[in-house]
Amino acid sequence: MSAQMVHANKIEGQCICGAVRYRVQDNMAAFKLCYCSFFQKASGSAHVTNAFTTPERIE
Numbered sequence: 304m305s306a307q308m309v310h311a312n313k314i315e316g317q318c319i320c321g322a323v324r325y326r327v328q329d330n331m332a333a334f335k336l337c338y339c340s341f342f343q344k345a346s347g348s349a350h351v352t353n354a355f356t357t358p359e360r361i362e
Contacts, residue, residue: 314354329360 312331317324333355342351 326362327354327356327360329356331356 312328314327315325331354335353335355336350337353338350343349345351
């Protein structure tokens, strides 16, 4: 995914080629950092950030 625009209660982003775009408008019920080896391998980073919402908040 490419860089995201973050505003109060709103996140927008897209894949690198721009074919898939998304927008989430929510207060984000939960926010977690995961340090497990699965996400380290998938992201190439020490951790992954996860923000949780409900499907109806995603466009």
